[in-house]
Amino acid sequence: METLKTKKEEKKKETTMRISGAEAIIHCLLAEGVDLIYGYPGGAIMPVYDELYKFQDKLTHILTRHEQGATHAAQGYARVTGKVGVAMATSGPGATNLVTGIADAQIDSTPMVCITGQVTRSLLGSDAFQETDIVGISTPVTKWNYQITRVEEIPEIMAKAFYIAKSGRPGPVLIDITKNAQFDELDFKYEKCTGVRSYKPVPEPDASAIEKAAELINNAKKPYIVFGQGVILGKAEEELKALVEKAGIPAAWTILGLSAMDSDHPLNVGMVGMHGNYGPNILTNECDVLIAIGMRFDDRVTGNLQTYAKQAKVIHFEIDPAEINKNVKVEVAVLGNSKETLGMLLPLINENSHPEWVAEFEDKYQIEYDTLIKNDIYPTKEGLTMGEVIEQINEASGHKAVMVSDVGQHQMIACRYAKFKQTMSNVTSGGLGTMGFGLPAAIGAKMGAMDREVVAIIGDGGYQMTIQELGVIFQHNVPVKIVVLNNEHLGMVRQWQELFFESRYASTVMTNPDFVKIAEGYHIKSRRVVERSELKEAVEEMMASKDPYFLEVKVEKEDNVFPMIPTGASVADIRLK
Amino acid sequence: MEKQWYTISVYSENHVGLLNRISGIFLKRHINIESLNVSKSEIDGVSKFTIVVNTTEDWTRKIVGQIEKQIEVIKAFYHTDDETIYQESALFKIASHLLFDERQIQNIIKEHNSQIVTVSREFFVLAKTGRRHEIDEMHNALEPYGIMQFVRSGRIAVTKAAMPISELLEEFQEN
Numbered sequence: 001m002e003t004l005k006t007k008k009e010e011k012k013k014e015t016t017m018r019i020s021g022a023e024a025i026i027h028c029l030l031a032e033g034v035d036l037i038y039g040y041p042g043g044a045i046m047p048v049y050d051e052l053y054k055f056q057d058k059l060t061h062i063l064t065r066h067e068q069g070a071t072h073a074a075q076g077y078a079r080v081t082g083k084v085g086v087a088m089a090t091s092g093p094g095a096t097n098l099v100t101g102i103a104d105a106q107i108d109s110t111p112m113v114c115i116t117g118q119v120t121r122s123l124l125g126s127d128a129f130q131e132t133d134i135v136g137i138s139t140p141v142t143k144w145n146y147q148i149t150r151v152e153e154i155p156e157i158m159a160k161a162f163y164i165a166k167s168g169r170p171g172p173v174l175i176d177i178t179k180n181a182q183f184d185e186l187d188f189k190y191e192k193c194t195g196v197r198s199y200k201p202v203p204e205p206d207a208s209a210i211e212k213a214a215e216l217i218n219n220a221k222k223p224y225i226v227f228g229q230g231v232i233l234g235k236a237e238e239e240l241k242a243l244v245e246k247a248g249i250p251a252a253w254t255i256l257g258l259s260a261m262d263s264d265h266p267l268n269v270g271m272v273g274m275h276g277n278y279g280p281n282i283l284t285n286e287c288d289v290l291i292a293i294g295m296r297f298d299d300r301v302t303g304n305l306q307t308y309a310k311q312a313k314v315i316h317f318e319i320d321p322a323e324i325n326k327n328v329k330v331e332v333a334v335l336g337n338s339k340e341t342l343g344m345l346l347p348l349i350n351e352n353s354h355p356e357w358v359a360e361f362e363d364k365y366q367i368e369y370d371t372l373i374k375n376d377i378y379p380t381k382e383g384l385t386m387g388e389v390i391e392q393i394n395e396a397s398g399h400k401a402v403m404v405s406d407v408g409q410h411q412m413i414a415c416r417y418a419k420f421k422q423t424m425s426n427v428t429s430g431g432l433g434t435m436g437f438g439l440p441a442a443i444g445a446k447m448g449a450m451d452r453e454v455v456a457i458i459g460d461g462g463y464q465m466t467i468q469e470l471g472v473i474f475q476h477n478v479p480v481k482i483v484v485l486n487n488e489h490l491g492m493v494r495q496w497q498e499l500f501f502e503s504r505y506a507s508t509v510m511t512n513p514d515f516v517k518i519a520e521g522y523h524i525k526s527r528r529v530v531e532r533s534e535l536k537e538a539v540e541e542m543m544a545s546k547d548p549y550f551l552e553v554k555v556e557k558e559d560n561v562f563p564m565i566p567t568g569a570s571v572a573d574i575r576l577k
Numbered sequence: 578m579e580k581q582w583y584t585i586s587v588y589s590e591n592h593v594g595l596l597n598r599i600s601g602i603f604l605k606r607h608i609n610i611e612s613l614n615v616s617k618s619e620i621d622g623v624s625k626f627t628i629v630v631n632t633t634e635d636w637t638r639k640i641v642g643q644i645e646k647q648i649e650v651i652k653a654f655y656h657t658d659d660e661t662i663y664q665e666s667a668l669f670k671i672a673s674h675l676l677f678d679e680r681q682i683q684n685i686i687k688e689h690n691s692q693i694v695t696v697s698r699e700f701f702v703l704a705k706t707g708r709r710h711e712i713d714e715m716h717n718a719l720e721p722y723g724i725m726q727f728v729r730s731g732r733i734a735v736t737k738a739a740m741p742i743s744e745l746l747e748e749f750q751e752n
C-alpha cells in the first residue's frame with residue numbers, strides 16, 4: 001500500500017504543475033494546437049492577458065479594434081483552415097460585443113471557442129461592475145456554453161469546449177471564466193476530450209438507407225445534386241466529384257457550398273437560391289430525384305416550400321438528425337459524415353450519363369447568359385458593374401484566391417461570378433447575413449492561409465460597420481486585398497425598396513467619406529477606380545502587391561441583382577428581370 | 578395537422594444551464610409549455626424533464642430533435658396520452674370551519690378520493706392525485722365553498738412501453 005501511494009504521488013509530480021488558472025488557460029490553448037487568437041482585453045480577463053504577454057512567443061494574440069471583429073476574424077480563420085477559431089473578451093460589454101459573431105458561427109456551423117472573463121465568483125448576481133449574464137445571453141446561439149467558477153474545472157472544460165466546437169456539426173462554444181478562477185492555482189494536467197457521454201457527434205450510417213439512396217439514384221432519369229457546406233466540413237469534395245462523374249449528375253451549390261467543386265467542372269451547374277442561377281432554380285422543380293448533400297433547405301434556397309421540388313423524391317445526406325424533415329420531407333435520409341456516407345454510396349452507383357437532362361441546364365444557362373450575365377460581366381453601358389470587377393479578379397487570380405465577402409448585392413454578385421479551383425476558398429456570412437463580417441473575416445482568412453491570396457469584396461455600407469479593423473491590417477501588415485464596391489447605397493435594401501416599396505428609398509442613400517483617404521490614414525496602399533479603362537490595370541496592381549491593398553471601385557448606383565426569387569415565390573418563378 | 582397533447586420526456590445530465598436551453602427551444606417557436614416537471618430518473622445521476630405541450634405531431638417531432646441536439650441531453654422522446662400513464666397532484670387549502678358547517682365537504686373528499694394532509698384550527702389541506710380533469714372536477718366541486726389556496730403540479734408520466742433508453746443507459750453505467 002505504502003509503495004503504491006508514493007508511486008502515485010510521484011507520478012502526479014511528473015505530470016502536473018502548480019499554476020494559476022490564467023496560465024492554465026494558455027496551456028489548454030497550446031495543448032489544443034492554438035497558436036493564434038483574436039481578442040480585446042479588459043478588467044475581468046486581465047490575468048489571462050498577463051499570461052498571454054508571457055507566452056507571446058508561442059501564442060500570438062491579435063488585438064482587433066472591436067470584439068465583433070475578433071469573432072469574425074476567428075471565423076475567417078476557421079473557415080479556411082478547418083481548425084477551431086478562438087476569440088477572447090472581457091466581461092460585460094466585451095462579452096456582449098461577441099454575440100453577433102457567435103450567432104453567425106452558430107447558423108453557419110463554424111467551429112469557434114470564445115473565452116470571456118467574468119466578475120469574481122462572490123460578486124456573481126450582484127450587478128457588479130461589468131457583470132453580464134453572457135452564458136444566459138449566448139445560450140440560444142451557442143452549441144454549448146459553460147461558466148467556470150472554480151479553477152480546478154479549467155482543464156476539463158476547456159478540453160470539452162474544443163471537442164464540442166469541432167466535432168460533428170461544428171459550432172461556437174463560449175466559456176465564461178470568473179476572475180477568482182483565473183487567479184487561483186491548481187495542479188494542472190491536460191487531457192484532450194475524446195467524448196461526452198450524452199453527445200453523439202456523428203450518427204452511425206445506416207447501410208440500408210444508403211442502398212435505398214443508390215437504388216433511387218440508379219433509376220433516376222433526371223437526378224440532381226444540391227450540395228452545401230456539409231461537403232466542405234466533412235472533407236467530402238473528392239467523393240462528391242466521384243459521384244457526380246460516375247452517375248453523370250448535374251450539381252448545384254448553396255452559397256456555403258461554393259468552392260467545394262471546381263467552378264469549371266462541366267457538371268457544376270451553378271448556384272441555387274434567391275439570387276442563384278436560373279437553371280438550377282427552375283430545374284429543381286423538374287428533377288425526379290433530388291440529392292441534397294450537407295445542406296439544410298434554408299428558405300433563401302427553397303423559396304416557397306409548398307411548391308419546392310414536390311415532384312421529386314428527395315434524398316438527404318446530413319450529419320444533424322434535427323435537419324431531417326425539418327423543412328422538406330424526404331424519401332431517404334442518410335445520416336452521417338458526408339465523406340463516409342458518400343464513400344459507402346459510390347460502389348453501389350452505376351456508371352451513367354444524362355446528356356439530355358444536362359443539356360436542359362445548358363439551355364437555361366444560355367438564356368441567363370444572354371439576358372443578364374453578359375451585361376453583368378462584360379457591360380457595354382457606361383457605369384461600372386460589380387460583375388465586371390469580380391470577373392477581373394477571376395482573371396488576375398487565376399481562380400486561386402480565397403474570396404471573402406460581406407453582405408448585400410456585392411455578396412450575391414461575388415458568389416455568382418467568382419471562380420474557384422480549390423475548396424475552402426469562399427468565406428461569407430450565409431445564414432445570418434451579417435454586414436461587417438467581411439473585413440475582419442478576411443484578416444482571419446489571410447492569417448490562416450498566408451500562402452494564398454485573400455480578396456475581400458465589401459459594400460460601402462458593410463465596410464463602415466467594421467472599418468476600424470484596418471488598424472489590425474496596418475499594425476500587423478496583413479496583406480489582404482480589400483475591394484469596396486461603392487454604389488453609395490445600402491444596395492440590397494434599396495433594390496427591395498425599388499421592387500416592392502415603390503422606390504421609396506428610406507434610409508438607404510449614404511453620403512460616404514473618402515475611403516481612399518481613410519485607408520491612407522492607416523498607411524495602406526490604396527486606389528480608386530471610376531472608369532472602366534482603369535479597372536484591369538488597377539486589379540492587376542492590387543493582386544501583384546505584396547502588401548495590403550485597398551481598392552475602391554465606384555459602381556453604378558442603382559443596379560439590381562438578378563435573377564431573383566421574390567420572397568414567398570416558388571423557385572420556378574425566378575425572375576430574370 | 579391536428580393539435581393534441583404530447584408528453585415529452587428528456588433524459589439528461591444534470592446541468593444548470595440546460596433548463597434555459599430547453600425552454601428557449603419552445604420560446605423560439607412560440608409553443609407554450611403546458612406543464613414542466615424536473616426530477617431524478619430511474620438511472621443514477623440522470624435527470625428527467627417531463628414536458629407537456631399541446632401542438633401538432635410535426636412540431637413535437639421537430640422540437641424533440643432540437644432538444645436531443647443539446648450536448649447534455651442523453652435522449653428525448655414524445656408520447657401521446659394513450660401511450661402513457663400520467664398523473665398530476667394538487668393541494669387545496671380550505672377553512673376548517675367549513676368541515677363542520679358544510680356537510681357536502683366531507684362527501685366531496687370521499688367522492689374524489691382525496692386525502693386530508695393536515696388539519697389545524699384555521700384550515701385543513703386536501704391532497705388529490707389524478708388526471709387533470711379529475712383535479713378540475715374536484716376544484717369545481719369545492720369552489721362554491723371557498724378555496725383559500727390551490728396549487729397543481731406538472732404532469733408526471735411513465736410510458737406503457739419500455740423506454741428505449743434503457744440499453745443506452747446500461748452502456749453508460751458500464752463505463
Ligand SMILES: Cc1ncc(C[n+]2csc(CCOP(=O)(O)OP(=O)(O)O)c2C)c(N)n1
Nearest residue numbers: 408409410433435459460461462490491492
Ligand atoms: C448588421 C446588418 N444590418 C442590416 C442588414 C440588412 N441589410 C442587408 S444587405 C444591406 C445593404 C448592404 O449595403 P452595402 O454594404 O453597401 O452593400 P450593397 O448591397 O450596396 O452591395 C442591409 C442594410 C444586415 N444584413 N446586417
Ligand SMILES: [Mg+2]
Nearest residue numbers: 459460489491
Ligand atoms: Mg452599397
